Amino acid sequence: MSRVxxxxxxxxxxxxxxTDPLQIIAGGLATVSTPSLMDYLKAYVAREPVExxxxxxxxxxxxxxxxxxxxxxxxxxxxxxxxxxxxxxMWDERYTSVLAHxxxxxxxxxxxxxxxxxxxxxISACIILQxxxxxxxx
Numbered sequence: 492m493s494r495v496x497x498x499x500x501x502x503x504x505x506x507x508x509x510t511d512p513l514q515i516i517a518g519g520l521a522t523v524s525t526p527s528l529m530d531y532l533k534a535y536v537a538r539e540p541v542e543x544x545x546x547x548x549x550x551x552x553x554x555x556x557x558x559x560x561x562x563x564x565x566x567x568x569x570x571x572x573x574x575x576x577x578x579x580x581m582w583d584e585r586y587t588s589v590l591a592h593x594x595x596x597x598x599x600x601x602x603x604x605x606x607x608x609x610x611x612x613x614i615s616a617c618i619i620l621q622x623x624x625x626x627x628x629x
Contacts, residue, residue, distance in 0.1 A: 493542035496535070497620030499584060499612050500546060500563050501525060506612030508620045509539075517620040519613040529569065541577055544570055545623045547584030547615070582623045584615065 492512050499506035505528050507520040523531045535541070546567055549557035567579050 493540035495543045495545060495620065495624070496520070496532075496541050497545045497582075497616045497623065498547065498566075499616040499619055500528075500549075500559070500566050501612060502559065502562065504612050506614070506616035507531075508613065508616035510620065510624065512540075514542075514624070517617050517624060519617050522612045528566075529573070532570075533573070536574065536577075541574075544574075544577060544579045545582050545620055546570070546579060547619045548581040549584055580623060582619050584619055 492514060494512060495510045495514060497508040497517065499508075503525055504522050505525050506522050508517050509520045510517055520535075521531070546563060549559040549563055551557050567581070570577075570579050
């Protein structure tokens with residue numbers, strides 16, 4: 492089977508998570524500098540079969556579009572141009588950063604590590620992917 496790759500797209504950094512080949516569990520993959528994101532994805536997709544991309548849909552807590560949505564939409568179009576055969580799903584990313592911080596706190600990660608924004612982005616991508624997987628159980 493192929494993997495599902497989740498993307499928590501940000502202006503500076505982008506968190507990535509991926510399923511195992513059987514699509515049973517989600518795990519953090521990396522946090523990548525956004526300007527080098529497409530190069531990273533091209534290298535990853537060249538070595539691992541990816542069945543679908545799940546991209547975080549940035550919404551405000553009141554449900555309105557966030558200021559990052561136009562950038563995310565532009566990125567999704569780029570994904571679709573480069574990999575027209577790989578579907579792209581959008582998944583609500585509200586509260587993922589809060590949940591990521593909570594998960595880090597509950598796991599016993601030290602204060603200094605909890606301030607690592609790159610780790611927060613990667614965990615957020617995991618949370619996005621886990622939510623998508625729970626909604627799409629086969």
